[in-house]
Amino acid sequence: MIELKNVTASYGTRIILDNISLKIEQNKTVALCGKNGSGKSTLLSLIDGIIPAGLKVSGEVLVDGQNIFSANRKEAAKLVSYLVQNEKPVWNFSVRQFVETGLYSHERTSKIKTDNKINEVLSRVGILDFSEKKIFNISGGEFQKSRIARCLIQQSKNLLFDEPSESLDAAFEIELLKMLKSISDKEGKTVVFSTHDVNSALRFADDVLVLDRGNIIEKTPASIIEEGCKVFEKAFDAKISLCYPAEASPGAGKPVVVFD
Template identity: 30%
Template sequence: MASNLNLVEPQSRGPFIGVGNVTKSYGSLTVLNGISLEVAKGEVLVLCGPSGCGKSTLLRCLNGLETIQSGSITINGRRVENATPEQLQQIRLMTGFVFQNFNLFPHMTTLENIVIAPQKVKRIPAREAKEQAEHLLEQVGMSTKAESYPYQLSGGQRQRVAIARALAMKPSLMLFDEPTSALDPEMREEVLQVIRRVHQEHKMTMVVVTHEIGFAKNVASRAMLLDQGQIVEEAPARDFFESPREERTRKFLRAIAND
């Protein structure tokens, strides 16, 4: 079983992420309506849009946390829709997911939160997992909090631990679902700096749901606006934020600038 969980990733000749005409509904409510997009290896795509537009749902569909009604999704050549449980586990092994509410285990220390998945899922020896976790905590500026519990940490510190936990699985793709929305401005900037550093050091593919304009301009390759389950506009990040083509995009950007 352990060998199956550590297969070499297939090298796709196409985009690292491919989404083709995806539809996702909850009963009579259509959340994603014919979404198609591609993300190249190493690219950072920022998703923007009003609440309920489908951003978080799209992220969850990318690694199979939500099933789709129609269309196709591939991650580095692996099909997500209709994947078997084992195939889905393979996809999730190469996908790190950072949620807005941290989702740390409250009864575990910072270090324990990071080592548990590599040990249990990838069967990494305890000593190796601990050394890797300590290195990751240093990367995210949390070395002094290794023995702290989540309740002893600030929101920004918990989010940095969550990022380290995702990186511990050595993913090829990182998905961030509004990672700073629950934080005050100072803590928000701490977390954004960590995400910038992760991209600079690892050059991994990222899809980030965020309204942080400065971050998107400086880090993202492209930005995309979703509204009512459809893509309204996509463009290189700086063009998207400085000279959007669509009036709907301009209206949205004015709204978040005034928040």
């Protein structure tokens, strides 16, 4: 479980998170929505125990009952896997070597067991065939898949993904969100992903957290649609022309939200 207790985060006089308290239960898939600069990345970073430079923070962040700010990075890696935005590769590892770095918090084991773990996540994300390619020589989408595989191999109970569909084609984006939902449902893990796509949030999340001017509004997808998606209109400062529930949406049978 992830719990925030009276968390305030600010850069000088600019408040990013304003006295936030919330609980994210285990075995839940939660979407984090809000416009650019609303604090999505900041919130995910704090849950991972990382305080960005210049950010003043008060309050507590507990992950599985442990204060994440007091955990060292190896301990934190056992609690949380975190896919950050805009990572740039530093070392020209092979894809396999890059993914293996996600095991740094684990005890050493045999090469056969390690290879089996790596092969499992590479296959799951669909990149086993180019696992020997160098990171500098792969596409942006392939690098994103490699990063996702590195998160999965950590085997943490809490998975954080900041814009996980970045650089991915539309088909794999849906496949990825289905996979994350399955991981939460079948493996008992907590999954939190940020997204600008409110339709993906409504389709794949159990709960939606909407960041709006330092505050968090927690809703279920059903309640958001029932209320005419007003929470999205306010948070994004935009008018919504269509807000269909899944059973009423034309053709696809999935939630449909259209901004003007």
